[in-house]
Amino acid sequence: MAVTGYLSEFALAELFNFLEQGNKTGLLTLCKLSDDQLQYRENHYIWFNQGRIVAAANRLDQHGLAYMIGQRGWLGEHTALRVAQTCDVSTPIGLSLKNQGLLTVEQLKLLFYTQVMRQVCTLFALKDAWFQFDCKAPLPFAEMTGLNAPATEVTLAALRVLKDWSALANKLPEPTSAVMSIIEGKPQQKLNQTEWQLWEFAKGTISLQEIAQQLQLPLEKVQQIAFRLVTAGLVEEVPLVTVITAHPKPEPLPMESAVPEATMLSHSFLHNLVGFLKGKV
Amino acid sequence: MEIMRLVVTGPVGAGKSTFIRSVSEIAVVDTDRRATDETALLKQKTTVAFDFGRLSFGPEMALHLYGTPGQSRFDFMWDILIQKAHAYILLVAAHRPSEFIEARRIRAFMRQRSPVPMIIGLTHMDVPEAWDLENAAIALGYLSTNKRPPIIAVDPTQTTSVAQAVITLVQHSMQAHLMPLS
Ligand SMILES: Nc1nc2c(ncn2[C@@H]2O[C@H](COP(=O)(O)OP(=O)(O)OP(=O)(O)O)[C@@H](O)[C@H]2O)c(=O)[nH]1
Ligand SMILES: [Mg+2]
Numbered sequence: 384m385a386v387t388g389y390l391s392e393f394a395l396a397e398l399f400n401f402l403e404q405g406n407k408t409g410l411l412t413l414c415k416l417s418d419d420q421l422q423y424r425e426n427h428y429i430w431f432n433q434g435r436i437v438a439a440a441n442r443l444d445q446h447g448l449a450y451m452i453g454q455r456g457w458l459g460e461h462t463a464l465r466v467a468q469t470c471d472v473s474t475p476i477g478l479s480l481k482n483q484g485l486l487t488v489e490q491l492k493l494l495f496y497t498q499v500m501r502q503v504c505t506l507f508a509l510k511d512a513w514f515q516f517d518c519k520a521p522l523p524f525a526e527m528t529g530l531n532a533p534a535t536e537v538t539l540a541a542l543r544v545l546k547d548w549s550a551l552a553n554k555l556p557e558p559t560s561a562v563m564s565i566i567e568g569k570p571q572q573k574l575n576q577t578e579w580q581l582w583e584f585a586k587g588t589i590s591l592q593e594i595a596q597q598l599q600l601p602l603e604k605v606q607q608i609a610f611r612l613v614t615a616g617l618v619e620e621v622p623l624v625t626v627i628t629a630h631p632k633p634e635p636l637p638m639e640s641a642v643p644e645a646t647m648l649s650h651s652f653l654h655n656l657v658g659f660l661k662g663k664v
Numbered sequence: 665m666e667i668m669r670l671v672v673t674g675p676v677g678a679g680k681s682t683f684i685r686s687v688s689e690i691a692v693v694d695t696d697r698r699a700t701d702e703t704a705l706l707k708q709k710t711t712v713a714f715d716f717g718r719l720s721f722g723p724e725m726a727l728h729l730y731g732t733p734g735q736s737r738f739d740f741m742w743d744i745l746i747q748k749a750h751a752y753i754l755l756v757a758a759h760r761p762s763e764f765i766e767a768r769r770i771r772a773f774m775r776q777r778s779p780v781p782m783i784i785g786l787t788h789m790d791v792p793e794a795w796d797l798e799n800a801a802i803a804l805g806y807l808s809t810n811k812r813p814p815i816i817a818v819d820p821t822q823t824t825s826v827a828q829a830v831i832t833l834v835q836h837s838m839q840a841h842l843m844p845l846s
C-alpha cells in the first residue's frame with residue numbers, strides 16, 4: 384500500500400524515521416504545493432533501499448546524475464549516459480564508472496554529497512508538500528552513485544542547519560517532558576556536542592526545562608535537539624506528571640477515594656467477563 | 665464486589681468516548697465541551713474530564729472503563745487512574761498521522777507510570793486515508809511483530825467491535841499475568 388499525506392501533518396523528519404525503521408525500499412515523491420503558480424509545480428524524488436537513501440533527483444528520466452557529472456566536466460553527459468545504458472542494469476552507474484576507471488571514489492563521494500545530502504537537506508525547509516511513498520517503484524540504477532546514507536543520518540544533518548522551525552513548532556517535545564533512550568548502548572550516529580550533552584540526560588527523569596537551565600542553553604534549542612534525537616530513533620519523549628505549583632497538595636478528588644487500588648482479579652472473574660463479552664460479539 | 669478497571673486512552677478524537685459509550689450500560693457522564701484552540705480544528709467537542717462507563721455481568725462483578733480527557737496534560741488525575749487500572753487500551757486514529765507523535769508520547773507516559781498490560785486499537789480504519797496496520801505499527805515505533813503488544817483494528821462506533829477489543833485486552837492481560845513481560 385502506498386503511504387500518502389502532507390508534510391504539514393507528518394513531517395519529513397517523521398517520515399524518514401518511519402522509512403528507516405520500517406526498512407522500506409521504494410520511491411518517495413514530494414510534490415510542492417505552490418497555489419499561485421501551478422505550472423511551476425516542482426517534484427522531488429528520493430529513492431530508498433532498506434531504509435537507506437540511495438539517490439535523489441528532481442526528475443524521473445534518470446539523467447540527473449549524468450547531468451551532474453557532465454556539469455563538473457569529469458565526463459561528457461552523453462558518455463556517462465551511454466555507460467549507463469550499456470552496463471549491467473542492476474549495478475549503480477557510479478560503480479560501473481568507477482570499475483571502468485572513469486571516476487574515482489572521491490568523485491563519487493562528492494556526487495553523493497551534492498545529490499543526496501545537499502539536495503535532501505534543503506527539503507526540510509518545506510512548510511508543506513504532498514508526499515507519496517511507493518514501495519513498488521524500482522531502484523533507479525542510472526541515478527545511483529552506489530553510496531547510501533541512513534535516512535535518519537540525513538535528518539540529523541538537515542535539522543542541525545534548519546533555521547526556521549515554525550512548521551515543526553507543535554511537534555517539538557514539551558518543556559515539561561523528559562527524554563529517555565530507546566536503544567541499547569550508545570548511539571551509532573555521529574552526534575555533535577550539544578546532542579551528546581542532552582543524550583547524557585536521556586534517562587526519562589529530568590524535564591527539558593531543567594536540562595536547559597543546567598546546560599545554560601535556550602529552552603527552544605534544547606527542544607530542537609530533543610526532537611533531533613527523537614527522529615533519529617535514539618530517544619523517546621516521556622511526559623512527566625505536571626505538578627500544579629499553585630496547589631502543591633491537591634485536594635483529593637471524590638474519585639480518588641472511591642477508586643480502590645488495583646488488586647489481582649480471580650480467574651473465574653476474567654473467564655466470566657470474556658464469556659459475557661463474547662455474547663456481545 | 666470484584667471490579668476490573670480499564671483505561672481507554674489516546675490522542676484527541678481517537679474515539680475514546682465513543683468506545684466507552686458503545687459498551688457501557690449506563691449513560692456515560694457527558695463531559696464533552698466545546699473544544700478550544702487547536703482541538704477545535706479537529707473536532708467541535710472534546711472530553712474535558714474522565715469518561716466513565718460500567719458493565720455489570722454478575723451480581724458481584726463489573727467492568728469499569730475510564731476514558732482520559734482529550735486536551736488535558738498529564739496531571740495527577742491521570743496518574744491516580746493509571747495506578748489503579750488493571751490494563752489499558754491506547755486508541756490511535758489511523759487516518760491522522762499528525763497524531764502519531766502524541767500517541768507515542770501518551771504511551772511513553774503510561775509505560776513509565778504503570779507496568780500493566782496494554783494493547784493498541786487503531787480506529788478510523790474505515791476512512792480512505794487510514795494507514796494500514798503494519799505501517800501504523802512501524803510509525804508508532806513497533807518494529808518487530810514478536811516484541812509488541814497486540815495491535816488491532818477497532819471501530820468504536822460498533823458495539824461488537826468494541827466488545828472484541830475488550831476481549832483481546834482482557835485475554836492479553838490474563839496471559840501477561842501468567843507470563844510477566846519484562
Ligand atoms: N468513521 C469512524 N468514525 C469514528 C471511529 N471512531 C470514532 N469515530 C468518530 O470520531 C469522532 C470522535 O470520537 P470521540 O469518541 O469523541 O473521540 P475522543 O477520543 O473521545 O475525543 P476527545 O475526548 O476529544 O479526546 C466521533 O464523531 C466518532 O463517532 C471509527 O473507527 N470510524
Ligand atoms: Mg472524548
